[in-house]
Amino acid sequence: DIVMTQSPDSLAVSLGERATINCKSSQSVLHSSNNKNFLAWYQQKLGQPPKLLIYWASTRESGVPDRFSGSGSGTDFTLTISSLQAEDVAVYYCQQYYTTPFTFGPGTKVDIK
Amino acid sequence: QLQLQESGPGLVKPSETLSLTCTVSGGSISSRSYYWGWVRQPPGKGLEWIGSMYYSGSTYYNSSLKSRVTISVDTSKNQFSLKLTSVTAADTAVYFCASCAYDYLWGTFSAFDYWGQGTLVTVSS
Numbered sequence: 001d002i003v004m005t006q007s008p009d010s011l012a013v014s015l016g017e018r019a020t021i022n023c024k025s026s027q028s029v030l031h032s033s034n035n036k037n038f039l040a041w042y043q044q045k046l047g048q049p050p051k052l053l054i055y056w057a058s059t060r061e062s063g064v065p066d067r068f069s070g071s072g073s074g075t076d077f078t079l080t081i082s083s084l085q086a087e088d089v090a091v092y093y094c095q096q097y098y099t100t101p102f103t104f105g106p107g108t109k110v111d112i113k
Numbered sequence: 114q115l116q117l118q119e120s121g122p123g124l125v126k127p128s129e130t131l132s133l134t135c136t137v138s139g140g141s142i143s144s145r146s147y148y149w150g151w152v153r154q155p156p157g158k159g160l161e162w163i164g165s166m167y168y169s170g171s172t173y174y175n176s177s178l179k180s181r182v183t184i185s186v187d188t189s190k191n192q193f194s195l196k197l198t199s200v201t202a203a204d205t206a207v208y209f210c211a212s213c214a215y216d217y218l219w220g221t222f223s224a225f226d227y228w229g230q231g232t233l234v235t236v237s238s
Contacts, residue, residue, distance in 0.1 A: 001176075033219050040224035042160075049209050049228035050152075050160065061226070093160055097213065097222045100173040102162040 002026050002096050006105035012113040019081040021108045023094035028074045031098060038098035041070055041079045044107075045090045053092075054079065086112060115139045115147075117210045117229035125204075125236050131197040135210030135229055142191045143168045148215045148222065149193045151184065153206040154231070161206075165213065165222075166193060200236045207231040 003026040013019045029038045037057035042050035052061045054070035057077055067082045081088055089112060094105040121133035135149070142149060150165030164174035166184040174182050183196045197204060209231045214223035 031221065033221060038221070042225075049211075049231050050225070051228075052224050052226050055224040055226075095160075095224065097224055100162075100165075101175040101177075102165075102222075104160040104162070106159050 001101055002029065002099065002103050004094055004096060004103050004105035006092075006094060006108050008108060009106070010109040010111065012111045013081075013084045014113045015086065016083050017113075019084050019088070019110055021079045021092050021094075021110070023072075023077040023079070023105050025075045025077075025096050025098075029096045029098035030074050037073050037077070038096055039070075039072070039077050040095045040097060041068075042093045042095065043088075043090045044093065050093060081110070084110070084112070115212060115227040117212065117227055119208060119210050119229045119232040121232060121234070123233060123235060125200055125234060126238050127201055127236055128199055131195070131200050131204060131208075131234055131236070133195045133208055133210075133232065133234070135193050135195075137191050137193070137212075142186060142193060143188050145217050146214055147212045148173075149184075149186065150211055150213065150225070151195045152209045152211055152225070152228075153204075154209070155203075155206045163195065163197075163208075167215065202236050205234065205236045207233050 007022045039057040041054040044050045058070045091107045116138045125131045148165040151163040166172045181198045186193045210229040211225040212227045
């Protein structure tokens with residue numbers, strides 16, 4: 001199984017400041033068929049289902065604000081919130097869909113400082 | 114725009130079978146472009162993929178649950194279902210149904226783009 005790890009476990013950022021979350025996979029999720037990284041980022045607010053933010057490691061889902069961006073390749077990935085807003089308070093998960101079993105990172109809790 | 118909605122008992126006794134159904138609207142469960150799956154989240158914890166199924170019957174399960182899990186599709190009702198046998202307190206969780214796009218030409222998956230609201234299932238006597 002591909003093990004996903006995230007850092008930090010939690011972070012508190014001032015409104016308008018940058019938040020950065022890291023995700024690492026135990027093996028590469030870069031697929032040779034299309035040269036894409038099979039890595040997604042989700043946002044989960046309290047009491048809600050996860051919401052897809054980013055797929056293919058860096059493609060924003062329709063309707064997701066452009067302050068959210070994803071980067072990285074192979075085994076190391078980053079989710080950046082360029083200017084944190086109050087509504088961004090949530091837990092963020094990375095997930096690999098390169099192979100089954102699909103696996104999620106343990107989550108990073110983002111709060112306001 | 115797909116919409117998914119879970120239904121089923123919120124309380125299951127230990128050693129019994131957990132059964133949930135996900136009703137899909139806004140699209141056909143017989144689409145070649147989607148796999149239909151289940152993800153669970155124990156209270157206060159992270160997300161665990163349970164398994165996913167294609168309309169044709171092709172199924173992938175998490176090996177940690179494989180011996181206890183069955184996912185099936187009912188194309189006539191545009192629904193898919195989850196059965197988890199011999200449940201224990203460790204199976205207490207919010208269960209989400211979710212869909213992921215599938216590229217049937219390359220045989221590759223995409224991210225989970227549509228999710229149900231989730232349903233809490235408690236295992237207790």
